[in-house]
Amino acid sequence: MPEQRRMRPLLGTFVEVGAWAPDEADVARAVDAAFASLAQSHARWSFHSADSELSLLNRGPGDKVALSGTTLRLLRAALAMTRASHGAFNCTVGGALVARGVLPDHGGPEPVPVGEADDVVLGSGWALLRRPVRITLDGIAKGFAVDLAVQTLRRCGATSGWVNAGGDLRVFGERSVPVQRRELDDSLTPLGQLRNAALASSRVGGALDERFPGCIVGAPANAPVEVLSVVARSAWRADALTKVAALTPPAERAARVAQLGGCLLAPTAWRQAA
Missing domain, CATH: 1.10.3980.10 (ApbE-like superfamily)
Incomplete structure (x- = not known):
């Protein structure tokens, strides 16, 4: 079955889309449509753009x-x-x-x-x-955009595939995808195979780092620097739950994330969670 994968800068990161479909024209059309969906999400929800919704x-x-x-x-x-x-x-x-x-x-x-x-x-x-709050969707929008792109791939005839937006990853269909997590020292930890699920990771603690640009409001200044990963059915939920995990005491994280529909991962626990 024909496969296609492409990468473009979007959503403040590099986004990779991959798909399988019954013929070459179908897979090319599906990938093009997925990138169009991602570009629209970027235009609507960017805090950096003064013209976004x-x-x-x-x-x-x-x-x-x-x-x-x-x-x-x-x-x-x-x-x-x-x-x-x-x-x-x-x-x-x-x-x-x-x-x-x-x-x-x-x-x-x-x-x-x-x-x-x-x-x-x-x-x-x-x-x-009601009040002059400033809504920021950075903790959830990238995952939501990934979910919309996956819906677009399916609608355009892709039978399996994935969308990876800088670590917010969702895989669908019969094929699984091997995944790794980039650690703070730039090493890669294998996390096994992901199938019909989503994975998101966030850095917690320490000063801002261009490799992990997110800033989690409320995280203790003296929190240990680490990377937290969550698996869930949808990318928006996995994305959001990494922030919940970051603000939850370590001993309570796994249970809190599970209550909200996700699974907090340690590399050794991956095979039980996948």
Whole structure:
């Protein structure tokens, strides 16, 4: 069965899409459509772009802002995880990240550093911010974009494949994909085979590192530097749960992640989790 794999810079990282389909034309069309889906996600949810739907919402607290159905779905998922995790995952921490210089300021009222889920009201085709919080979807949007790209691959006739956005990976179909995790010393730890599941990893602790650009608000300054990995059914959930794990005491992490629909991985536990 024909296979195709391609890589492009998107979502602030390099994204690889691979797929198998019954014929060459099908697989090429599926991969092209997946990249188009990823580009659209990037345009809608980038905090760095002043013209994104997310930035328009952040600049207009108190106003109903028209949003696409896909953006509203992502916001619902983010707010549901914020509530379910009791704020360990929190999509309203953009103000704190702007103050640190991690994210840009595109104008609007002085932001609240950290808000809560009830600061965001979702309607039919619109959203409204009750207070001047700054929503950042960086802890979930990349995974959500991966899930949408996988849906696109399936819709275009791909029977198996994967989408990997800088470590946010989802694999679907009958074929499995070997996966590795990049450690802090740049070594690669084999994690076995991933099939019909998603994997995400986040760095915790220490100063900002260009290899692991995420910044987790609320993580203790003296936390040990480590890379946490989570497997889940969807990439958005695995992505979000790495942040929950980072803000949970180590002895409680595995149980907390499991309660929220994921599996926290140690390399030795991979085969039981896969």
